[in-house]
Amino acid sequence: MTLSYRPDDTFAHRLDPRAKLGFQAAFALAAFAHTTPRGLLALTGVTAVALRVSGASAREAMWAYRFALPLLAAGPVFAAATLGPPWVRPAEGFDTALASYRVVLVLLVSAAYLRSTPVRESRAAIQHLVPGRAGQFLGAGVGFVFRFFPVLRGDLRRIRDASAARLGGEQSVVDRIRRVGVAGLARALARADRFAVALRARCFAWNPTLPHLSLSRTDVPVIAASVALAAWAVV
Amino acid sequence: MSTDTASVELVGEEAVENVARAALLAALTGAFAYVSFPNPVSPVTISLQVLGVFLAGLLLGPVWGGLSMVLYLAAGAVGAPVFAGGSSGIGSLVGQSGGYLWSYPVAAFVVGAIAHGGLVIRDPAEQSLVRLVGAMVVGTAIIYAFGTIGLSVVLGLSLREAFLAGAVAFIPAEAFKIAAAIGIVRSDQIAAE
Known part of the structure; x- marks a missing residue:
């Protein structure tokens, strides 16, 4: 919880x-x-x-x-x-x-x-408190982290389940970390690339409309x- | 609701990609906080958060790697459950583990700067093993130095007591993460991305 x-x-x-x-x-x-x-x-x-x-x-x-x-x-x-x-x-x-x-x-x-x-109010607060580009980057980035964190957690859980089903637990610790890291990172990077394309397609701007504070x-x-x-x- | 209709300032192509990667690496670091492995040489389990810090520096380079960790801290501060044990909030940043958290942007920057030999990004898989390991050893030292100082300030302990209470049991596991990080950046699957 x-x-x-x-x-x-x-x-x-x-x-x-x-x-x-x-x-x-x-x-x-x-x-x-x-x-x-x-x-x-x-x-x-x-x-x-x-x-x-x-x-x-x-x-x-x-x-x-x-x-x-x-x-x-x-x-x-x-x-x-x-x-x-x-x-x-x-x-x-x-x-x-x-x-x-x-x-x-x-x-x-x-x-x-x-x-x-709520997250969107926190995001707006960050953008109001931190001036300029830095605040805009922080605000947008924080929103993205909230969006993708549960997705990547799900990815890692599935990778570990799949590894466990194939006796991955019998391997050395370094091999297990490497396996989770490679698969998790590859998926995260693939998601980042697709996400970047989607952002460009939707005219990702530095000055989006924020909730009024x-x-x-x-x-x-x-x-x-x-x-x-x-x-x-x-x- | 106030809409800025005067002008729309689009984010440049390269910046969009970097922002997306920085956010995803920050989210991955948070997701890594939930992954733990039994440690063969110590009763303390190994959590992978620090691996996220290393990978941010190695893959995104010093500038965007550091910014990625800044996003991680900001998201955690306003409520994403990305800190150790699924915690979040500003309280965590000034709490007993605050020193560790504040070290992440610095460590990612330094790991990136050493691994890439400056601010310009090169392919980390082509760097020498010594350089990569050295970068992460320095990163580990920064993380534990910040963490120990933070713990000593917050709980009023001497540096030695803080090191014994909050750092010494976790350091051996960093060797495993460094070894795994080398394997990750050199794997074909990541190189193809």
Whole structure:
């Protein structure tokens, strides 16, 4: 189960994507500047509100980020352990535990963004925020990656199934990686060539029509909160 | 809905091809994150993400290979589940593995620059084995250097602790990916593309 946009009518769904991106950046700044028990307690409250107003569930978000958790849990152990007496330094372990926890909070806030923002709005936000050709390239490219990622995942799955059916699992690791790599890459490149032809046939332009983005009164509290968090981070 | 009707600025032919290839290589890197193999010499499984970084540099060259990885990061940041374990979001870019992710555009650029001997693209299959392996070894060093520094900054660990916690178990598997990448760029199937 991965985190993705889910249509809804929550407060966060009605916000401008740029306001939400700004809020995430401000939140991360604040979390890194105030990695103290009191600071993180306050930010936990902010996180709970962000999840609440976007309709995201903390449990689903943690499940989506489960691969990050072992390292976050191991960090404090590595920080606390020392070779030689006193063997364990609890103070350093505690500091790293706080640092791990702030990462969890930042991940949860980004889960709220993912749940409440459709891809085309994110794309439009990128193109509005990054000026000129660079933004146009990023916007178009991000759209293409979204389009082709599931297709290529399917390609790789079929290649591996076919290989497994022919006892490919008996080969050495390098041979298996090479086989998946060659077949996967060949298909990706063939798709890229066909895609390029299709783009040219449809007059692929640097200035396509994007969904209209405009900041409204709804965004004011989020922008105010972002400014407050960023200011708190600097103080 | 605002439509720009004044002028349509078409993307040049060569750029269309490069944009398409960069996007597809970025998507392939994301799809590789889901492919894992049991490691014969370590309990940690081998995931192929880094192979995508190598291939982007080797096939697209430094400039478009690096841009391809920038697309990978941008798509992941706004929600494509392309990062390790199918995660995504800006949180991942500033999280404990953020250092690794930020290293990908740099590593793809450097791998491409060394393998092609500059910014002009040549056929990677015709480059010497030493040059290709060297390019990927340097790329691996960049990825782990960024990753270790990122982990140490984000979790407040010393560099040695970060290296032990987040890097040392994964490095041996890179040799397999380098060997496989050589086989991939030299295979007839890819050369014909």
